[in-house]
Every structure is written in structure tokens, then in C-alpha cells.
Amino acid sequence: MKKIIxxxxxxxxxxxxxxxxxxxxxxxxxxxxxxxxxxxxxLGYADVGAYGAKGVETPNVDKLASNGVMFxxxxxxxxxxxxxxxxxxxxxxxxxxxxxxxxxxxPLLIDTSFVTMPKMLQKAGYTTGxxxxxxxxxxxxxxxxxxxxxPGPSEVGFDYSFLLPATGxxxxxxxxxxxxxVNLSEDDPIAVNYDKKIGHRPVGTERPDLLKMEADLQxxxxxxxxxxxxxxxxxGESAEWVDEDFPFVFTEKASNFITKNKDNPFFLFxxxxxxxxxxxxxxxxKNKSKMGPRGDAIVQMDYMVGEVTKLLEKEGIAExxxxxFTSDNGPVLNDGYNDQAAELIGDHNPxxxxxxxxxxxxxxxxxxxxxxxxxxxxxPMKSAAMMTQLDFYASFADMLEMKKGEKVIxxxxxxxxxxxxxxxxxxxxxxxxxxxxxxxxxxxxxEPFTNGSIPEWMENKDIESGLQSEPQLYNLSxxxxxxxxxxxxxxELVKEYGExxxxxxxxxxx
Ligand code: NG6
Ligand code: CA
Numbered sequence: 001m002k003k004i005i006x007x008x009x010x011x012x013x014x015x016x017x018x019x020x021x022x023x024x025x026x027x028x029x030x031x032x033x034x035x036x037x038x039x040x041x042x043l044g045y046a047d048v049g050a051y052g053a054k055g056v057e058t059p060n061v062d063k064l065a066s067n068g069v070m071f072x073x074x075x076x077x078x079x080x081x082x083x084x085x086x087x088x089x090x091x092x093x094x095x096x097x098x099x100x101x102x103x104x105x106x107p108l109l110i111d112t113s114f115v116t117m118p119k120m121l122q123k124a125g126y127t128t129g130x131x132x133x134x135x136x137x138x139x140x141x142x143x144x145x146x147x148x149x150x151p152g153p154s155e156v157g158f159d160y161s162f163l164l165p166a167t168g169x170x171x172x173x174x175x176x177x178x179x180x181x182v183n184l185s186e187d188d189p190i191a192v193n194y195d196k197k198i199g200h201r202p203v204g205t206e207r208p209d210l211l212k213m214e215a216d217l218q219x220x221x222x223x224x225x226x227x228x229x230x231x232x233x234x235x236g237e238s239a240e241w242v243d244e245d246f247p248f249v250f251t252e253k254a255s256n257f258i259t260k261n262k263d264n265p266f267f268l269f270x271x272x273x274x275x276x277x278x279x280x281x282x283x284x285x286k287n288k289s290k291m292g293p294r295g296d297a298i299v300q301m302d303y304m305v306g307e308v309t310k311l312l313e314k315e316g317i318a319e320x321x322x323x324x325f326t327s328d329n330g331p332v333l334n335d336g337y338n339d340q341a342a343e344l345i346g347d348h349n350p351x352x353x354x355x356x357x358x359x360x361x362x363x364x365x366x367x368x369x370x371x372x373x374x375x376x377x378x379x380p381m382k383s384a385a386m387m388t389q390l391d392f393y394a395s396f397a398d399m400l401e402m403k404k405g406e407k408v409i410x411x412x413x414x415x416x417x418x419x420x421x422x423x424x425x426x427x428x429x430x431x432x433x434x435x436x437x438x439x440x441x442x443x444x445x446x447e448p449f450t451n452g453s454i455p456e457w458m459e460n461k462d463i464e465s466g467l468q469s470e471p472q473l474y475n476l477s478x479x480x481x482x483x484x485x486x487x488x489x490x491x492e493l494v495k496e497y498g499e500x501x502x503x504x505x506x507x508x509x510x
Contacts, residue, residue: 029317032125032265032319032400033374036258036312037392038305039088039269041081041133041276042358043352043369044331045248047298049235054348056289058297060306061371064325068373069420074387076329078432079358079365081135081167082109084320084389085326086270089116089136089156091393091404091411094432095505100502103194104170107141108151117393117403118157121267121325124400129257131161132250132271135167138176145190147170148179158269162253164246168273168338171233173224175249183239190236201236206483214338218457222359244279246273251304255311262315270308271328274301276337291348294333294341320375326389327368332358334461342462355482361446361466363432364481369431380418385417385425386439392418409510416432430504434467438501444482445497446472471498 046052050065077087082102083094090097094356097322099109110116118128122213130153138152151160163176165323172192173181191198202210204220205228212226222233224240241249274281279293282301289295305325313317330348333341335358356362372378394411395445397404397417404411431437435449449467458465466472466482471494473487487494 005507008054014164031405033377034261034265034317035126035267035396036308036323037094037269037319038308038325039085039132039271039299040321040325040327041272041274042329042332042335043275043298043327044352044357045354045364045367045369046348046352047275047327047331047350048369050371052349053298053351055346056295058298058302060302060309061167061325061369064309064323064371064373065369067375068371068378069321069380069418070382071370071372071387071463072382072384073425074326074368074385075366075368075429075431076327076368077105077366077385077388077430078110078391079329079356079360082275083134083432084366085136086110087410088392089118090114091117091390091408093390093410093430093504095410095436100133101397102137102166102288104166105142105192105194106137106166107139108136108155110156112151112155114407116157117269117396118269120157120393121400122157122159122395122403124265124402126265127160127261128158128267128269129254130158130161130263130269130271131254132164133167133273133276134161134163134165134176134271143192143194144185145174145181148336148413149176150179152176152179154179159453160257162250162271164241164250166268167230167276168243168246169219169227169230169277171222171224171229171231172227172236173233174236174239175241178251181236183240184236185238188235188237190239191234193232194230196232197268198232201233203232204228204382208253209215212280216336216457219277219336223449225280230336234284234329241276241382243467244282247282247300247304251307258308258311258317259315262317268466272301272304274298274304277337277339279337279339279341286427290344290346292341292344295344295348303432311416319374321374324370324392325373326370330357330360330364330366332463353480356466357466358463359433360464361431361437363431363444363476364431365466366431372418372420374419381420383417383420383423385414386427386441387414387417387425388429390429391426404510409507410484428500428504430501434465436499437504438504439462440479440497440500442475443493443497444472444474444476445494445501446474447498447501474498
């Protein structure tokens with residue numbers, strides 16, 4: 001009898017194995033690496049050690065840089081947050097949808113019928129999650145925050161979401177988890193208004209004595225947690241966030257998502273609040289840099305990058321996970337609050353050798369740190385390939401042998417450059433500010449800014465928009481700092497690029 005059982009064991013083993021293979025398709029799934037996108041807010045090209053930061057140390061980010069592909073000509077699609085994120089998720093330039101910085105009560109900007117990058121990944125078998133800053137609008141506008149808020153991330157392709165709905169400086173100052181405000185009490189409903197004062201909370205202009213940091217007029221409305229915000233909010237006291245806790249709250253949610261999904265392919269879009277304003281770093285990171293709150297926020301961000309990296313190692317999935325570290329736009333010092341970012345900057349230059357920063361059409365508006373880390377697969381290198389976050393969509397679609405959505409016009413496949421197999425990236429690429437810039441290899445053409453005016457609040461903030469009524473042309477190979485406008489010397493190039501830009505702008509199909 002014993003002999004007979006022993007004889008059967010191999011067959012039992014084969015039968016079980018066969019079942020797993022059919023049921024879960026482990027072979028093909030194991031070929032699908034997890035994707036963790038660490039998307040930092042307002043982090044400049046040279047704001048981390050590997051890219052030349054002074055006055056702040058970022059050992060965790062530097063470790064990714066020295067063991068991954070560190071790009072020196074990589075770009076967010078736009079110089080502000082909403083348009084950048086729009087492009088990242090849809091694979092289209094944001095001007096095609098007139099995407100601009102959204103107020104905190106704006107409707108969802110992404111058409112829900114659009115096959116976004118996370119939807120493509122879902123189709124490829126990924127579980128998708130977004131944790132942190134959203135700023136892509138929610139619902140149909142004038143949202144009732146006391147009911148499930150839809151459409152939102154689920155309709156855009158995320159299975160899980162834990163959000164800071166707009167920005168840290170905009171109301172409502174509450175978190176949303178899978179469409180619902182976290183910790184909201186029924187007897188204290190939330191109301192949000194961007195035009196007039198509502199609720200009992202004090203307002204910055206009336207009670208400056210209650211503030212942790214001074215703010216400009218636009219940021220001087222409802223006070224929550226000692227910080228005045230853009231917009232007014234009434235009710236929802238039990239749901240109020242504590243800014244100093246952001247990094248821990250978000251990293252915990254991101255970590256739970258990773259641990260829960262460690263056995264299946266997943267895409268995590270961890271969208272940091274740091275280093276956006278208001279900069280209110282946790283006690284643990286105070287004075288850990290030489291640059292005050294802005295530098296301390298960088299240290300805090302770096303620590304959280306380390307936490308995520310360590311967790312992937314602990315769960316044994318580091319070698320099957322691609323980490324991308326990058327930023328949504330260039331750096332800014334004074335963005336509405338007096339946190340001494342400019343006074344304490346010392347010899348640190350957040351834009352590195354490039355001109356401008358957040359809001360600017362000059363290079364530092366969109367040229368940001370970008371590191372792709374995939375231990376065991378990627379050979380560490382510095383890459384000068386011209387890259388844009390717009391291309392993550394098509395590159396991952398190619399990696400997974402998936403199709404892009406029909407309406408995806410602009411995203412191109414540059415997987416080989418992304419993984420450091422070649423330094424040939426994009427040849428031509430647009431940069432979006434308040435006007436458009438066109439890069440053709442080392443040439444940079446900036447379209448004249450003729451309709452519209454520079455927002456008033458930008459004045460006196462040392463923000464260089466780069467807007468001019470005449471065309472600009474720079475040769476970045478000898479003039480990284482965009483100081484020498486060659487437009488008058490090279491009218492034939494100005495004409496060529498003006499026409500090329502027009503062609504790209506009017507494109508309706510890929
Ligand atoms: C601007 C805010 C700025 C910041 C930005 C969005 C004013 C004067 N300034 O309108 O403080 O919140 O929007 O930043 O209101 S972003 O990184 O999300 O694009
Ligand atoms: Ca930003």
C-alpha cells in the first residue's frame with residue numbers, strides 16, 4: 001500500500017503544478033515587473049545630492065542614482081503640476097485639453113472613456129494604486145464631499161486610492177480613501193467654497209496671530225492646523241489633516257498597498273506632497289538640512305524614498321520592481337508662504353546649471369531629476385538621452401506587449417532608453433509652460449507669448465516665466481543657461497521650428 005502511495009506522489013505534484021499554471025499563469029506574470037513611480041512635487045533638477053545639491057543630503061535617492069539609470073536631460077511634460085500629471089497618465093500633451101493648475105473644487109480633468117496608462121496596466125494584469133497628491137479634479141465640479149466623490153481615480157484606472165485631493169495649500173484639507181473623506185463625522189458635514197467665506201474657522205487675513213507661517217494674499221483664507229490656505233472650508237473637523245504627518249500617513253498607505261500586492265504585478269503611483277508648499281516638515285526632520293523647511297522637506301522626502309526601497313527588499317520583490325524617481329515640475333522658493341526658502345538657500349541652486357524653475361518655459365521648468373532603478377536588470381549609468389514623462393505610457397505598453405488607447409497621440413515608446421540600453425531618447429519634444437517650448441536635440445525654440453498675460457501673483461516672487469513677445473532660440477550644447485537668444489541670427493531655424501510646432505499642435509491622430 002505504502003509503495004502505491006509513493007508511486008502516485010509525482011503525479012499529484014504534476015497535477016497541482018498544472019493547475020497553478022493554468023489558473024494564475026505564473027510564468028507570464030513573473031515577467032511583469034512591478035512599477036513604483038515616486039513622483040516628487042516641485043523638486044528641482046539639482047535638489048538631490050546626485051544632481052549637485054548643497055546644504056542637504058539625500059543618501060537614499062543617491063543610492064538609486066548610483067545603482068540605476070540617472071538621466072541628465074529628462075523632463076516633466078509641463079512646468080506645473082496639473083498639466084504634468086495629465087500628460088503622465090494620458091500620454092497626451094496637456095495643451096490638447098487646455099490643462100492648467102486646477103482649483104481645489106474642479107471637476108475631474110481626465111475623460112473617463114480615455115484609456116489611460118493605469119487602465120492599460122490593469123488590462124495587462126496589474127493592480128493599480130495612487131497614494132498622495134491628486135490635483136486632477138474630482139467629480140463633476142462643486143463636489144459634495146459628504147458623499148462618495150466620483151468620478152475620480154477609480155474611473156481613471158486606479159483600483160486603490162488614498163488622496164490629498166488637490167494640493168496642501170488648497171481646501172479641503174482632508175484625505176479621501178477610495179472616494180470617501182477619511183474620518184468624517186455625519187454631524188459635521190464639510191463645505192468648500194472658493195469665492196466666499198464659509199464656516200467658523202478663522203481666516204488668515206483676519207487672524208495672522210494664529211499662523212505658523214506668514215502667507216501671501218492668495219494663501220490667506222481658511223486656517224487649518226495653523227496654516228492659512230487657498231479657499232474656504234466649513235465643517236469636517238474630525239477629518240482635518242495634520243500637514244506634519246503627511247509623509248508618514250502616505251508612506252504607510254503606500255507600504256500597505258505594496259505588501260498586499262507583493263504576489264501579483266502592481267503599479268504604485270506614490271505622489272508625494274513634498275516639497276510643495278506649505279512646507280511643514282515633521283519634528284523628526286526639523287533642522288536636518290542647512291536650508292530651513294524647504295531643505296528639511298527634501299530630507300523627509302529622501303527618508304520616505306528609503307522606507308519604500310527597504311520595504312521592497314524586505315518583501316523580496318526588489319529585483320522584480322522598477323522604481324522611477326522623478327518630479328512633476330521644476331523648483332520654486334517663494335510659492336506663497338514665508339518659510340525662508342530664499343533667505344536660507346546659501347550656495348545651493350535648485351535649478352542646477354539651467355535657467356528658470358517652476359512656471360517657467362526655460363529648461364529648469366521641466367528638466368527634473370529622473371532615476372530608473374531595477375536591481376539585477378539595469379546596468380548603472382548616467383544617460384544624456386532626451387526623455388519625457390509623457391513616454392512612460394507607450395514605453396510600458398511596449399514592455400508588456402499592450403496597445404495604447406486609440407486617443408493616445410503623443411506618447412512614444414522609449415523603453416530601451418528608459419532601461420539604459422541606449423542613450424537615444426527623443427529627438428523632438430515639447431515643454432509646456434505658459435507658452436510652448438520645442439526641443440530638437442540641443443536646439444530649444446520658445447514660442448512667442450502673444451495672447452494672455454502673466455499672472456499678477458508671479459510678480460515680486462523672483463519667478464522667471466521666460467515669456468517674451470518675440471521668438472527665442474537657444475543652442476543648449478553651448479548655452480545651457482539659455483542666455484544667448486539666437487533667433488535673429490538664425491531666422492531659418494526659427495521658421496522651421498515654428499512650423500513644426502504648429503504641426504504638432506494641430507495633430508489629431510498619432
Ligand atoms: C498656484 C499657487 C501656488 C501653488 C500652485 C500649484 C497662488 C498665488 N499660487 O496658483 O502656491 O499652489 O498654484 O502648484 O495661488 S502645483 O505644483 O500644484 O502646480
Ligand atoms: Ca508641482
